[in-house]
Amino acid sequence: MSEILPFLGSGLIIFGAFLLAIAMTLVWKIIGLLPKGRLQHSWFFLLLLILFFVISYCLYAKYSYVNISVTADIVVPIIFFLGAIFVYIVCNLSLKTTRDIMQIYILKQENNTDPLTGIFNRRYLDNYLNKETTKAQSFTLPLSVCLIDIDHFKNINDNYGHPVGDLVLKSIAKNIKESLRDSDVLTRYGGEEFVVVLPGTQVSTSYKLAERLRKNIESLQVAIPGKSGQNELTVKVTISIGVTELSLECKDYMCLIKNADTALYRAKNNGRNQVFIC
Numbered sequence: 491m492s493e494i495l496p497f498l499g500s501g502l503i504i505f506g507a508f509l510l511a512i513a514m515t516l517v518w519k520i521i522g523l524l525p526k527g528r529l530q531h532s533w534f535f536l537l538l539l540i541l542f543f544v545i546s547y548c549l550y551a552k553y554s555y556v557n558i559s560v561t562a563d564i565v566v567p568i569i570f571f572l573g574a575i576f577v578y579i580v581c582n583l584s585l586k587t588t589r590d591i592m593q594i595y596i597l598k599q600e601n602n603t604d605p606l607t608g609i610f611n612r613r614y615l616d617n618y619l620n621k622e623t624t625k626a627q628s629f630t631l632p633l634s635v636c637l638i639d640i641d642h643f644k645n646i647n648d649n650y651g652h653p654v655g656d657l658v659l660k661s662i663a664k665n666i667k668e669s670l671r672d673s674d675v676l677t678r679y680g681g682e683e684f685v686v687v688l689p690g691t692q693v694s695t696s697y698k699l700a701e702r703l704r705k706n707i708e709s710l711q712v713a714i715p716g717k718s719g720q721n722e723l724t725v726k727v728t729i730s731i732g733v734t735e736l737s738l739e740c741k742d743y744m745c746l747i748k749n750a751d752t753a754l755y756r757a758k759n760n761g762r763n764q765v766f767i768c
């Protein structure tokens with residue numbers, strides 16, 4: 491029995507070092523998944539710490555091979571081995587958890603994003619505007635909404651085809667997004683309609699912003715592919731916008747959208763390419 495004890499002791503420690511080396515590859519994968527920053531640095535520190543343990547285990551294996559002679563001496567290698575299993579399990583679970591959290595994050599993003607334009611979708615708007623109206627009322631802050639509709643968009647689809655219509659939608663969404671502040675939220679309300687939520691903004695300011703958006707789109711030239719073999723073409727579009735704000739008479743999401751829709755209807759009826767307030 492006493493002859494196999496040194497083999498057993500150093501065998502356990504070498505196997506422990508092997509498990510730690512595998513744990514290091516798991517930590518490396520975690521580092522690759524994380525964004526640059528402090529958390530990534532902390533995992534890098536842990537990686538170095540495990541490397542230190544791998545070296546120490548190897549050195550100790552050499553020592554235990556010479557010094558283990560009685561059964562009681564095997565306790566330390568067993569503890570080393572269990573320690574390595576512990577580190578391996580923690581790193582493995584951390585990698586799985588990181589992957590799961592990233593998956594949840596991606597799903598949440600997809601759930602709130604319009605796939606065509608890449609901006610927020612109606613689902614996000616419903617949640618966001620409900621939260622913002624409650625917040626604005628609690629702290630008596632202004633809140634405005636712009637409902638934007640592309641004029642005669644059906645003609646674009648009919649004349650150039652649906653893919654070109656999609657291209658125009660994307661260009662308009664991009665142009666509007668680039669004209670807004672970070673605190674303003676652009677969403678695709680549906681079809682060729684967009685909603686901009688402007689927290690902390692009074693309707694007079696929102697009107698000026700809406701006018702700026704309208705002019706930007708008016709001067710936008712969307713490049714589209716020409717029909718079979720022809721050169722690139724450009725199409726021009728205009729937008730109509732209905733603007734409204736939260737007030738004592740209009741206190742919720744439904745009312746804001748209803749009033750913005752009324753203003754939009756007036757802009758359309760008045761000849762389109764205009765901004766109206768309700």
Ligand SMILES: Nc1nc2c(ncn2[C@@H]2O[C@H](COP(=O)(O)OP(=O)(O)OP(=O)(O)O)[C@@H](O)[C@H]2O)c(=O)[nH]1
Nearest residue numbers: 639640641642643644645647652653655656681682
């Ligand atoms: N290409 C494309 N077209 C869409 C999409 N969603 C809605 N549309 C089209 O948008 C058009 C909207 O047409 P209408 O509601 O008649 O409005 P309009 O032609 O813009 O006319 P006004 O709003 O009255 O100025 C329809 O032809 C829809 O098929 C989309 O995701 N892609």
